[in-house]
Amino acid sequence: xxxxxxxxxxxxxxxxxxxxLFFYQKLISPLIGSRCRYYPSCSHYAVETLKRFNLxxxxxxxxxxxxxxxxxxDGGIDPxxxxxxxxxxxxxx
Numbered sequence: 001x002x003x004x005x006x007x008x009x010x011x012x013x014x015x016x017x018x019x020x021l022f023f024y025q026k027l028i029s030p031l032i033g034s035r036c037r038y039y040p041s042c043s044h045y046a047v048e049t050l051k052r053f054n055l056x057x058x059x060x061x062x063x064x065x066x067x068x069x070x071x072x073x074d075g076g077i078d079p080x081x082x083x084x085x086x087x088x089x090x091x092x093x
Contacts, residue, residue: 014050014055029043037070040079
C-alpha cells in the first residue's frame, strides 16, 4: 500500500515536470537555439531520466548533468545510465 502511494506521489510530481520540459523543448528551445554541450540535450536527458527512474534518483541524475553542462565543459555523448549500471543498482534500491 505504501509503495503504491509513493509511486502515485512521484507520478504527481513528475507529470508537471515533464509538461514543463515539453513546453521548453517546443517553445523556448527553438527560439534560443541549441546550447547544450552534450548529446542528448539536457532537456531530453531530463525527460528520459524522469520516465525511467524513481523521482529522487532522477533528480540526482538531472542535477549532476546540469552541473556538468557549462561553458567550461567539453561536452560529448552522455546517455541516461541503464538500469543495469552498478551506480543505478545501488542508488535505486
